[in-house]
Amino acid sequence: MFNKYTASSIRTLLALLLSAAAFGFAACSEGSDDPGGTDGTGGVTVEHKIGLYLQTGSDLASRTTPSGDYDRGAGYENYIDIAGGDLLVALYGTDDRWIATVGNPVVTPVSETLSSKTYLLEFKVSGDIRDALGSSFKVLVLANWHHRYPDLAEAGSLQALFDIVSTADYWIDYSAGLPSWDLTAADKIAMFGISQYDNVSLRPDMAAYLGNLHLLRALAKIEVWDNSDSADEIESVALTRHITRAVPMPKGVTHQNHYVKNDYQKDYVLYPSLPAGSGLYPYPNESSEPLPLVKNPADGHYTVYVPEFPNSERETDATRARLRIRYKEYNARDYFIDFKYYNDPPEGAAAGDYFDLLRNYWYQFEVRKLAEHINVEVQVVPYSHVPLKPGFGIGIPKELVPVYDDNGNLICYFNSENGNYYDTDATTVIKNPFLIEGNPKDPATGWDIVRDDNGTFRYFRDPATGKCYDADKNEIPDPDNN
Numbered sequence: 001m002f003n004k005y006t007a008s009s010i011r012t013l014l015a016l017l018l019s020a021a022a023f024g025f026a027a028c029s030e031g032s033d034d035p036g037g038t039d040g041t042g043g044v045t046v047e048h049k050i051g052l053y054l055q056t057g058s059d060l061a062s063r064t065t066p067s068g069d070y071d072r073g074a075g076y077e078n079y080i081d082i083a084g085g086d087l088l089v090a091l092y093g094t095d096d097r098w099i100a101t102v103g104n105p106v107v108t109p110v111s112e113t114l115s116s117k118t119y120l121l122e123f124k125v126s127g128d129i130r131d132a133l134g135s136s137f138k139v140l141v142l143a144n145w146h147h148r149y150p151d152l153a154e155a156g157s158l159q160a161l162f163d164i165v166s167t168a169d170y171w172i173d174y175s176a177g178l179p180s181w182d183l184t185a186a187d188k189i190a191m192f193g194i195s196q197y198d199n200v201s202l203r204p205d206m207a208a209y210l211g212n213l214h215l216l217r218a219l220a221k222i223e224v225w226d227n228s229d230s231a232d233e234i235e236s237v238a239l240t241r242h243i244t245r246a247v248p249m250p251k252g253v254t255h256q257n258h259y260v261k262n263d264y265q266k267d268y269v270l271y272p273s274l275p276a277g278s279g280l281y282p283y284p285n286e287s288s289e290p291l292p293l294v295k296n297p298a299d300g301h302y303t304v305y306v307p308e309f310p311n312s313e314r315e316t317d318a319t320r321a322r323l324r325i326r327y328k329e330y331n332a333r334d335y336f337i338d339f340k341y342y343n344d345p346p347e348g349a350a351a352g353d354y355f356d357l358l359r360n361y362w363y364q365f366e367v368r369k370l371a372e373h374i375n376v377e378v379q380v381v382p383y384s385h386v387p388l389k390p391g392f393g394i395g396i397p398k399e400l401v402p403v404y405d406d407n408g409n410l411i412c413y414f415n416s417e418n419g420n421y422y423d424t425d426a427t428t429v430i431k432n433p434f435l436i437e438g439n440p441k442d443p444a445t446g447w448d449i450v451r452d453d454n455g456t457f458r459y460f461r462d463p464a465t466g467k468c469y470d471a472d473k474n475e476i477p478d479p480d481n482n
Contacts, residue, residue: 272308
């Protein structure tokens with residue numbers, strides 16, 4: 001049963017739990033549902049109480065990060081279906097072999113809402129299980145799997161478990177639609193978490209509280225919004241390709257160190273976990289039907305939650321996942337944003353490298369449409385300076401804006417901070433390529449380009465103020481009205 005606590009009672013509960021963890025209490029008894037374990041001394045049946053905290057977002061107080069904050073998610077991004085019993089807890093040895101599946105775990109939201117960022121998990125184990133665990137063991141938590149859990153004992157190991165859940169019997173099917181900004185309890189996102197605890201002493205007269213266990217969501221979040229200075233308003237946003245089924249468990253994650261590294265460039269998982277039988281391209285559950293992002297009327301942001309997508313090895317734009325943006329302009333056309341590093345790539349990557357869409361990351365894009373009738377019309381800016389925000393988070397650095405022609409070919413880059421243009425290597429400074437004949441406006445400022453009869457550049461004119469500027473964008477007297 002879900003118990004809704006007031007803020008005061010939650011504080012009291014936490015205080016009691018911390019006190020119990022420090023001094024111990026007699027919470028274990030000879031329960032009739034005990035599987036028949038012993039304390040190892042005289043056949044007396046005992047139980048041992050274990051507790052830990054489930055984190056659906058990062059607990060900043062318990063983590064050391066290089067800079068910035070980890071986003072902890074909001075609303076139903078953190079929801080666990082406790083009332084529906086959509087939860088499975090199991091114990092594994094440090095060799096990743098199954099020991100026991102926990103019966104009747106109790107989960108309590110440490111919040112006044114159904115979508116808590118922290119949950120208290122408590123359960124009991126028999127003396128036999130305690131003996132099998134030893135002083136070091138792992139706790140596995142699976143949540144919101146739509147009650148489609150495999151037999152963990154039959155699977156045996158954690159690796160075998162992934163091989164099972166990556167098959168069709170355990171995929172979470174989103175072919176009928178993917179959730180958007182208006183998440184509800186019915187949209188519950190599948191979660192997975194595992195953590196190893198060492199030097200644990202389980203005693204029948206004390207409750208052992210182990211610490212935190214971080215949960216990974218099985219979906220990525222994509223969010224797009226328009227800058228207030230944009231020349232036109234966004235009409236629609238769509239994702240060009242996506243996979244319609246999610247694997248609820250990440251591959252190769254058998255320890256918390258595999259996904260909780262306290263490093264923006266390395267949290268959480270580093271590669272997608274895909275349905276079994278998938279080749280490089282196309283995937284059996286991949287759709288090229290554009291997936292609309294839904295607009296939140298409250299803030300104008302377009303959002304969708306999607307399964308992981310392997311983007312980095314694709315060779316053409318036609319096979320990659322891209323954002324297609326359409327503006328409310330008289331000559332409506334599509335503009336595309338790629339999931340790639342435009343600047344400041346992480347260690348091991350280079351500017352221009354495409355990246356995969358990964359579970360539990362938040363891909364944020366603030367876009368600004370510039371002047372009409374030019375080739376550069378969309379600017380990508382990150383939500384914050386450090387865009388990787390596990391708990392949902394990655395973005396693209398804002399300094400370099402890609403400049404494309406009408407066919408989608410890269411011409412150069414524009415630096416929105418210093419006004420320079422760069423060659424396609426993103427490092428060599430070049431002259432403004434739009435000063436050549438045939439381009440009526442400067443893409444960075446939207447200023448008119450005034451030319452002589454031979455088409456040679458003379459000066460810029462700001463149509464909003466009437467002021468004039470030279471090629472270096474220094475203000476000058478109006479050459480034609482002195």
